[in-house]
Amino acid sequence: MSDRIQAGLARLFEEHRIVFWYDTARDMRAAFEAADPPGVEKVEIANNEFGLKYRILRQEPKQKFLIYKDGPEPEMTDNWLLDVQLATAVFKADQAAIWLAELGLPTQFEDVVRDHMEFYRSKGRIEHLKRLLTPSDTKTDVLRRMLTVCAGAEGALDTVIEALLGELASGRDDALRLMDRAGLTAFFWTQVENAYGYVSDEPDFEDFAITLFQSCYCRALDEDGKLNAEALLVFRRWKNNRHGAEAFEALSRKYQDILQIPEDLQGREIKPLRAIDHFEEIDRQIIRKLVAEMSSQTVSSAEVLKTVRERRQSHWYPIYRDVYEAIGYATEFQQVLAEATLSMTSPAEGVKRYVSSWFKIDQLYRKFIYHMQKSGQASLLGSLFESVENRYTTNFLLTVNDAWQDQVAKLSDWAVPGYPKQTDFYRDQAAEYRRRDQKVVVIISDALRFEVAEECQREIRKLPRYDAELKPMISTLPSYTQLGMAALLPNQDLILSGDSAVSSFGEPTQGTTNRQKILGKGRAGDKAKAMKAEDFMNMKADEGKALFRDHDILYLYHNRIDIIGDKLATEDRVTEAAEDAIEDLTKLVRKLTTANFSNILITADHGFLYQHRLLDETDFSVADPTGSEILFKNRRFVIGSGLNETAGMKKFSSAELGLSGDLDVLIPNSINRMRAKGAGSRFVHGGASLQEVVVPVLKVGKRREADVGKVDVQIIVPGRSLISSGQTAVTLYQAQAVSEKQQQRDLLTGIYASDGTLISDEHQLTFDFTSENARERELPIKFLLSREADQFNDQDVFLKLRQRIGKTSHYEDYANHRFQLRRGITTDFDF
Template sequence: MSDRIKAGLTRLFEEHRIVFWYDAARDMLRAEFDAVDLEGVEKVEIANNEFGLKYRMLRVEPKQKFLVFKDGPEPAMADNWLLDVQLATAVFKADQAAIWLAELGLPGKYEAAVRDHMAFYRSAARLDRLKAMEAEQPSDSVSAVRRKMLAVCAGADGALDTVIEALLGELAEDSDEASRLMDRSGLTEFFWKQVANAYGYVSDEPDFEDFAITLFQSCYCRALGEDGKLNAEALLVFRRWKNNRLGSDAFETLSLKYQDILRIPEDLRDREIKALRPIDHFEEIDRQIIRTLVAEMSSQTVTAAEVLKTVRERRQSHWYRTYADVYEAIGYATEFQQALSEAALRMTSPAEGVKRYVTSWFRIDQLYRKFIYHMQKSGQASLLGALFESVENRYTTSFLLTVNDAWQDQVAKMADWSVPGYSRQSDFYIEQAAEFRRRDQKVVVIVSDALRYEVAEECLREIRKLNRFDADLKPMIATLPSYTQLGMAALLPNKDLMLSDNGAVSSFGNPTQGTANREKTLGQGRAGDRVKAMKADDFMNMKADDGKALFRDHDVLYLYHNRIDIVGDKLATEDRVTEAAEDAIEDLTKLVRKLTTANFSNILITADHGFLYQHRPLDESEYSVADPSGAEILVKNRRFVIGRGLEDSAGMKKFTSEQLGLSGDLDVLIPNSINRMRIKGAGSRFVHGGATMQEVVIPVLRVGKRREADVGKVDVQIIAPNRNLISSGQTSVALYQAQPVSEKQQQRDLLAGIYAQDGTLISDEHQLTFDFTSQNPRERELPITFLLSREADRFNNQDVILKLRERVGKTSHFEDYTSHRFQLRRGISTDFDF
């Protein structure tokens, strides 16, 4: 104990010249007194010599420090002849409570904060933590000390709300260690008084799980605009805890547990979606919203605007990451239905049909594909079942069949396979790739197997998001039949393209199948060109220096990429083609970046053919009714027949090789519209080879590199009320996204909150994503309501600041993006003095 006594006395002598020390219990403090040796301090003892001591301390040695010891209790005030001196100086108490009080640097009036909770102080670790908290922010009342003791017990930061969060975390783990420590420390009664004053929780037998259930129930009711047992401060604490990533697991555990206790599923049945949109207290809310949206969309009783607004608002839900793909699927289904309803699927010529397809109709294919992809990824097929049936039926019947029946009417009139005004695939090399060589520029061509036009359009947008990259997309008409061997050959320099009896293709009289043969054919182009053909994966695996050497040593490079066809063209994997399309877009974006790193700046991306895809297994009506017939049937595919002397059929269109721009004497039959032929063991959902728009309108994506940075984020502005005044417990502002999101103006993610000038957060925080694409400025406004905390009352009649903060890279740090100053002037402040 000697070190603690010495330390306590030293602190007192830093402020006082005279210190009194009474050994009231005569419990060995005489020995401690005798042992104390403080530099510059004279030890004296009271022994019927009060007047002599007073004269010496006040008159004889007025600057000397004195430690005045009495072997016995402090006299009553009437009998204490040194009372006037004692009142002007300090009294040292050497019992355990006094020592702890001295260690904390607290005045004697806070003695109850120690003496009533002795068990708390018997842990050196707890005492050290409390000392650190006192050093950081000294207490101004006994209650303040006790609140810090609660925080130490709970392992929290200090404020009552952090204690609640810590106890909720413990509750989620089925532990009560902190609660038991509070009880052993004599703090339980104080804790519940604090909770009652702060949050309005009152109970004859307070229990923390009862408080937790009441918290969930009250916050749910208040969010719905109904009365709750707890006050608005409880709602603020709940929001902070729910949105804090450190409390996420605990929130989810308790929420899932209590939604059944509180009978939330039953309560939600009679709620309207509009009331539920901003609420995420229970996972069942998201499921109810999804079920309702699916039902209303399937029956077409909800507008696209309402659906998209709901989906957008749910992005702020705590459970969004669980249902992100479900909401994405719903969003794409909504856009699909809207696009389909606006499409006039008519044409008067092949050229008009292609123009309409590449202008707008392709988007319906794209939205359908995105819907299927997110539905599969979500793993919630049953939840989305009714919506899938609706989308699938409308896609197949109202779009795919309708548009291709109209297109088939145009194809049926064709004498030769060509569309006026649009490039043919067989002219690609001479018109596109060789254009760069005529200017003595190097060029790389990426041929992505089955890169349908709509997939390439999405790839275009992803490439344009890259800094200093630009790209444009044009359509091209594939050769018929639209299958790999012929499409690949047509993209090379070619002469006398010819189908063989087994479906292989020759050009310049030589085979074109396989990378080696394609490289030889590529060499038939411009005389003197150094050419190379290789797989895209092999290029991606190259080291940087090898890539630059490849650029240095070659003039024309053809890279062959295969993600979509290799998955879709197999019966076992054709249902994963939408995932393969996503992978293809990611691959091509990475490939473009690596090519530019290797100094390639002229990049063309194209395809050998497109594809038809329907996710649901086909109906009988979607198979061709006629079996092909003729002198010699050589090759039979789901979507084409090659032979000699083939006969015309009501269900098929016949082309001769000459009509297709090919050499040789073979005929080709193409099933009408989207019909397939029956082929044992072959997949039927993913097909190509025919003449539908999805198969034959293929992309030419031209990519270039800019010298200057051209990618930024949208600007966000704060639109405050005319009076920059906050006069109640909540305030609303509008946040405005100045530009629509585009490839070059990307989304901005911000964290919004209201702060005092010293940096204290005095409201709830909102994580916000600004990614509005609308051209209408009013549709890019985001209204936000901030709920002020009890802490805000400390800053009443002061300026406070609404801050929008942005994450620094991928770190956990934020920097101010923009701010707006308000005056906080609330007429009636909350009573915090407890």
């Protein structure tokens, strides 16, 4: 600024000996004092006009003078130096003129500065404004940019509104007060009225905010709102912008009560609400209605899944993710159970049907319980839980195992034709690798039920270049840890003792040290190792590779499910333990392959029964066991000698179970439990139910080529590729179902002009549909056009699907569709 003043004064003194400087706003004294034009005497008017006139005209007639007055130029009749002034020059250098020059604006913009002086008293604001100005700006443009600066925004009016909404949510009004001090309030409300249709005799920003929420809610329901479609677009952008999420949530929660949204929602159906997420209460209402309709079976599974699918786009979905997941699994559970025929004509058929389809019912039940617990919304899901629990226990668990019991009752020896025995696992499966001179690792995950292993298989197959094959195996009876673990080792003469311990080769099998000794008896010359899985996970990379180098067969013992489920205090957390087990095993597989192990078998000692609700007395076996000697008893089996045939139980001798010794075993029929003090009753094993005795063998290998990709997404446009109104609808179609090797794709979608200008709202979408039904992989989307779209009327515009580049903030085009924008009457916005 001082340089410009110096240059301006120099030009005037080239033509004039005397120059007057009136400081009208009294804010230029510092500039005057700093000015130092060469050869010029600086003097000040201070009731000394006659003395000054005498000096400059008579005493020093050749000296150059800069005459400064701290205040406005006096009226002509009061100006005692008027005759001198008329013969010389006046330096126009008030603060407004200087700021105008600093901004590079012509003199006709003077009122933009002079009428808003407070704005320019901050050097930071001036610098910010300078960066925003363009050569083609009008006065109105400059005022708009001043609003942007006041709000600390990034661009047009919509970003100003977003910034002000952010301040409102945090209880501040700094930007609005600055606008007021800068004389911009009236201009601001004119812009808001022109852009969004907000009209008020006493405009107030919180009133505008409440009206914005109300109007956008009404318009989303195809009802009249006070504000226009442009307001809805701004609202959507703000709501979907992660930077504004906290402010949106705060105001939405506040205004949903003011606007009586809970009351309004009471009479509305789910369908029109599916795509609306302006208020959290909408999600709660949808959930309540879904739960009620599912509990009363008055809604189809397809409708439930469609609603859950669409709610994934809701702003509030992360809060209710587990609730929606629970609802989704519950409806799948109901559908699969309704379609199941729970009968069999032989034990082999029972196992075949369980491993091909029935296991899914156990899995969906477990997933429902897990997400219900994780959601923390037990009361919201209460009636649905009762419905699922009743159906699971009565219509599935009891029904299928009663039918299975009929087959078990006919068996003289414990074996299912056509299915491998657990006692043959080492010889037929683990040692098979050794016979080919290949190294192998066996992971034994305690209580890894078949259905949990099936989910684990899918998770492992999601890993690039990994494959996994799952087959069933029949566990020993009783189906408990000590016997199952011993059966998975090389074994000979398995003997039960009275305390439920098991010996093999005449030696104890409990504990890792004893199991390693037994493992060493398997194949002559093999270097065998048994250890806990967690100890292997704690190894460094070079230690893992050394383990591979120095051993031929490795047994890893993993215990996540049983250690939680087998305790009364924690048995209700077994579904969480199953999720953890899957994650553990997936990590374990990756670390093993990093350590060069390429042949991996994952299996279990036994499965389990689990019912989340506390059991009723009727669930316990009515008869107490009798016999010569009862040595061991738990919920699901009895070990003794000379045991009597007991009503409600199946008796096996050791020989009938393929065991050595002369003890007897009693197994309660179906899913009945025996009473046992201090023991849990919801998570049990040891019996002969399908869930307990059908155990997995998961064979994991690694491929050379990458085999994991993402699903394809296509744009489907009904009718002509023409946009003739303020919004357009398209359908996005996920071409394949998500599977282990076809994974989800995340896309950002919007409509763009040919120069890249975004002219609509944007949608962040996740395509992770698993349904094999193509119609259930369609996602309808509506786009609202912005004011900027008017600039591109009668031109081609593009719907683009864009995907993020790695973990960066950059995106690349994935797919696009060309539209012609031809709107008969474009909007005429002032802003």
